[in-house]
Every structure is written in C-alpha cells, then in structure tokens.
Amino acid sequence: MAPSYQYWHPEMETLSRPELEAHQLRQLKRMVSNASRTEFYRPRLLEAGIRGEADIRSLADLKRLPFTTKHDLRASFPYGMLCIPLEEVIRLHASSGTTGTPTTIYFNREDIRRWTGFVARSIYSTGCNKTDVFQNMITYGLFTGGLGFHAGGEEVGMLVIPSGSGNTTRQFKFMQDFGTTVVHATPSFLLHVEAKMREEGVNRESIRLKRAFAGAEPYSEDTRRRIEELLRIDVYNSYGLSEMNGPGVAFECQAKNGLHIWEDGYIAEIVHPETLEPVRDGEVGELVLTILCREAMPLLRYRTRDLSAFYTEPCPCGRTHRRLRRITGRTDDMLIINGVNLFPSQIEEVIMAVKEVGNNYLIVVEKEGVLDRLTIKIEVGPTIFMDDTRPLNALRERIRKTLQAAITINARVELLEPGSLPVSEGKATRVLDSRPRDV
Ligand code: DLL
Numbered sequence: 001m002a003p004s005y006q007y008w009h010p011e012m013e014t015l016s017r018p019e020l021e022a023h024q025l026r027q028l029k030r031m032v033s034n035a036s037r038t039e040f041y042r043p044r045l046l047e048a049g050i051r052g053e054a055d056i057r058s059l060a061d062l063k064r065l066p067f068t069t070k071h072d073l074r075a076s077f078p079y080g081m082l083c084i085p086l087e088e089v090i091r092l093h094a095s096s097g098t099t100g101t102p103t104t105i106y107f108n109r110e111d112i113r114r115w116t117g118f119v120a121r122s123i124y125s126t127g128c129n130k131t132d133v134f135q136n137m138i139t140y141g142l143f144t145g146g147l148g149f150h151a152g153g154e155e156v157g158m159l160v161i162p163s164g165s166g167n168t169t170r171q172f173k174f175m176q177d178f179g180t181t182v183v184h185a186t187p188s189f190l191l192h193v194e195a196k197m198r199e200e201g202v203n204r205e206s207i208r209l210k211r212a213f214a215g216a217e218p219y220s221e222d223t224r225r226r227i228e229e230l231l232r233i234d235v236y237n238s239y240g241l242s243e244m245n246g247p248g249v250a251f252e253c254q255a256k257n258g259l260h261i262w263e264d265g266y267i268a269e270i271v272h273p274e275t276l277e278p279v280r281d282g283e284v285g286e287l288v289l290t291i292l293c294r295e296a297m298p299l300l301r302y303r304t305r306d307l308s309a310f311y312t313e314p315c316p317c318g319r320t321h322r323r324l325r326r327i328t329g330r331t332d333d334m335l336i337i338n339g340v341n342l343f344p345s346q347i348e349e350v351i352m353a354v355k356e357v358g359n360n361y362l363i364v365v366e367k368e369g370v371l372d373r374l375t376i377k378i379e380v381g382p383t384i385f386m387d388d389t390r391p392l393n394a395l396r397e398r399i400r401k402t403l404q405a406a407i408t409i410n411a412r413v414e415l416l417e418p419g420s421l422p423v424s425e426g427k428a429t430r431v432l433d434s435r436p437r438d439v
Contacts, residue, residue, distance in 0.1 A: 003254035005317040008124035026291035029053035035298040040076045073103040093144040095242040106296040114293045115245040119152025126236045130157030137185040144246025168196040173209040182211040187219035188428035191359035258311040258323030265293040269311035296327040300397035305330040365433040375412040
C-alpha cells in the first residue's frame with residue numbers, strides 16, 4: 001500500500017526554497033552574532049572580516065566563515081564556546097566513543113524544546129503517531145540517543161518505554177507485555193535482537209512490532225533489508241551527532257530513499273575533504289554542518305568527517321528539505337591496506353548481501369612481516385552447519401572471491417558459529433586494527 005505522507009510541521013516541512021533560504025539567512029545572522037560573543041569564535045570571525053551579523057548579507061557569505069573541527073571543540077573545553085551565562089544552561093551532553101577530552105554540548109530551555117521538535121518531526125515522518133508504543137532500546141546518559149528520542153517520542157504523544165539498551169530477554173518481555181509497535185536501536189543491536197529472538201524461541205506473532213529507527217552508526221542498504229525481512233518491520237535511517245544536538249538532524253521519511261536534512265535547523269554543505277571546496281551536487285564528500293537552532297552554543301561550518309552526497313531530485317513525500325545519501329563512513333574510518341584505500345562499509349556491502357551470512361562480523365587488520373593482513377571474521381546464519389565442511393568451504397571461497405572483486409584485496413575469510421563474536425549494546429566495533437601506528 002502506498003504510504004500517505006503526514007507532516008508534523010506542514011508549513012515548515014514544505015516551505016519553498018526561497019522561503020527556506022530566507023529563514024536560514026535570518027537564523028545564520030543570529031548564530032554569527034551569538035558566535036562573535038564567544039571566546040573561541042570572536043578572534044576567528046574578526047580575522048575573516050566579520051564583525052557581526054551585518055556582515056552576513058546573503059547565504060553566500062557562509063563561505064567566509066571559518067570551519068570548526070573536533071579539535072577546536074576539545075581545545076575550548078569546557079566552556080570556551082558557550083555564549084550564554086551558565087545559569088541559563090539546563091543540560092549538557094557529550095560525544096560518545098572518544099578518548100581524551102570529551103566534546104561537550106550545552107543547551108538552554110529553548111534549545112531543548114527545538115531539538116525535541118526536530119526529533120518529533122522525524123519520528124512522525126515515518127508514519128508513527130500517538131497510538132504507538134515506543135521502546136527506546138538505546139543508551140541513556142551523556143549519549144544523545146536516549147534522552148533525545150525519549151523527548152521526541154513523548155512530544156509525538158507515543159507511550160515511551162525508557163528500556164535502554166542491552167538485556168534482550170527483558171526487551172522481549174517489554175515488547176510482549178506493553179505491545180511495543182516501534183523501537184529505536186543501533187542497527188547492530190537490532191541484528192543481535194533478531195538473532196536472540198530466534199535463539200530464545202520468541203514467537204513473532206506474540207509481538208506487535210511494526211517499525212524501527214536505526215542509526216548512530218553506518219550500515220548498508222542490505223543490512224536494512226535484512227533487518228526488515230527478518231523482523232518483518234520497516235526500518236528508517238536516523239542520522240545525527242552530538243555536536244548538532246544529537247539525533248533529529250536528518251531522517252528518512254516513508255519514501256525511504258535518502259535522509260531529509262532539516263534545513264530550517266541546519267545548513268548543510270558537502271565539501272571535498274582535502275580542498276574543502278564544495279563538490280558538485282550528487283558527488284560524495286564530507287558533510288559540513290552549521291547549526292541554526294541552538295542559542296547556548298553556536299557551531300559554524302562544523303566538519304563532521306561523515307561522507308555523504310545530496311540527492312537532487314524532489315522526494316515523493318513532498319518535503320522540500322534536501323536529502324542526504326546514507327552515510328557510508330567517516331573520512332577518519334578509512335583503512336589503508338597495503339596501499340589500497342578501503343572503507344569498512346565496502347566490506348559490509350559485500351557480506352550482508354550474502355544470504356547465508358549471519359548477523360555479525362568483524363574486520364581484523366594486522367601486520368604480517370612488512371605486509372598488512374586483512375581478515376574478515378563472519379558469523380554464519382542458521383541455515384549453515386559448521387560441521388558440514390564442503391558447503392562451508394564453498395561459502396568461504398565465494399565470499400572471498402566476491403570481496404576480492406569488490407575491494408581488490410585478497411582478504412582471509414573466517415566463518416564462525418552464530419553468537420561467537422562480541423556484541424555491543426551501543427555502537428558496534430567493526431574494526432580491530434593492531435598495526436603499529438606511525439608517530
Ligand atoms: O550518534 C547521535 C545519534 C543518536 C544519531 C541516535 C542517531 C541515533 P554521536 O555519538 O556524537 O551522536 O556520534 C555521531 O555517529 O558523526 C556519524 O559518524 C555516526 N552516525 C550517526 N548516525 C548515523 C547514521 C550520535 N544514520 C556520529 N549512519 C556521526 C551512519 C551515523 N553514521
């Protein structure tokens with residue numbers, strides 16, 4: 001059945017391009033004016049010849065603004081980018097998975113309200129409404145996925161179950177007891193949930209699940225399809241980063257073809273990661289974001305390191321906000337194996353398209369003498385028997401050859417029993433690289 005598209009904020013979601021850009025310009029001026037009050041941006045803006053909002057006359061002036069990097073965020077820790085008095089700040093979040101100085105983001109009351117609005121809009125665009133029961137199977141705490149989706153779900157009026165991640169047995173119990181219709185998790189955790197469901201003999205008919213929001217880490221189209229087919233649900237891609245508040249930056253609508261970036265809240269650019277010049281529409285490059293919807297802490301032209309591209313054709317859902325191609329990885333994720341550049345997502349694309357493959361894999365990179373050695377450890381699916389060596393060898397050889405054709409590297413393929421690789425409750429660790437680092 002063709003979806004009937006529903007809008008949370010119809011006027012804003014279907015604004016004409018000139019109206020949307022006029023809104024962006026108004027907000028950009030405000031953000032620049034706020035930024036020029038911060039310790040961090042003041043000297044940098046002056047150096048770029050920008051004394052305040054009067055120097056921003058059109059969106060083309062965005063190009064004059066300095067880029068901001070993760071390093072800048074760390075260097076101005078804790079309060080160097082704050083532009084309101086501390087007594088007006090009501091929340092902080094911090095980015096996950098990094099070592100050393102965290103990158104911290106601050107919100108005032110209005111910032112939280114607006115962020116919640118973007119998450120609610122995203123959730124609603126997938127067809128959810130207040131009749132849904134929403135189990136938020138993601139880490140709460142400093143990570144933005146927990147509280148961000150929690151507030152957005154409540155705003156939509158759904159019944160929100162703050163289950164957090166992990167403990168699959170308890171998650172199934174919640175699903176059965178409360179009639180959960182939608183969940184939020186990382187794609188890797190959803191794959192784990194599916195495997196556990198089979199293992200524990202949970203009857204699919206005993207749960208009412210219809211949809212999942214999956215994000216916070218890259219995954220391929222085949223992984224999405226696999227989760228959808230195995231769990232018999234619709235999966236929507238959800239993109240965000242703590243520096244830009246968290247989730248609710250870009251989200252798939254029911255057309256499921258690219259993620260609408262909410263352009264009334266963010267200005268998106270895609271640039272060549274080395275020259276920092278804009279790439280042509282449709283070309284892959286590094287996503288650079290300027291937040292337009294936060295008062296407490298501005299961030300101008302933030303280099304996300306995420307690789308994406310703009311889809312240029314209009315979306316059948318009627319929203320005017322441009323769409324991003326699913327993020328395939330980060331510029332700093334790239335592996336160099338004996339001189340060949342490789343993104344982990346290229347490996348996922350190959351292996352998740354093989355139907356005999358199970359739900360988990362790990363990429364191992366080691367030094368063997370002077371050479372780099374790439375091993376892909378892959379769990380097999382339930383249709384494969386580990387003691388049946390002939391079909392197992394044939395499968396291994398088939399995966400090895402397909403990988404070699406796709407990535408031009410002769411990888412070692414190891415097939416493992418389901419459940420043998422470590423599972424993360426949050427973002428999955430897909431690569432173990434034990435090569436000594438150049439200093
Ligand atoms: O992961 C925010 C979030 C929470 C997004 C829940 C979606 C759902 P961070 O921990 O700061 O914030 O990590 C942000 O994760 O720069 C990307 O590299 C990656 N990422 C997030 N969503 C996606 C996605 C949250 N849908 C970093 N596809 C980002 C690919 C993603 N990568």
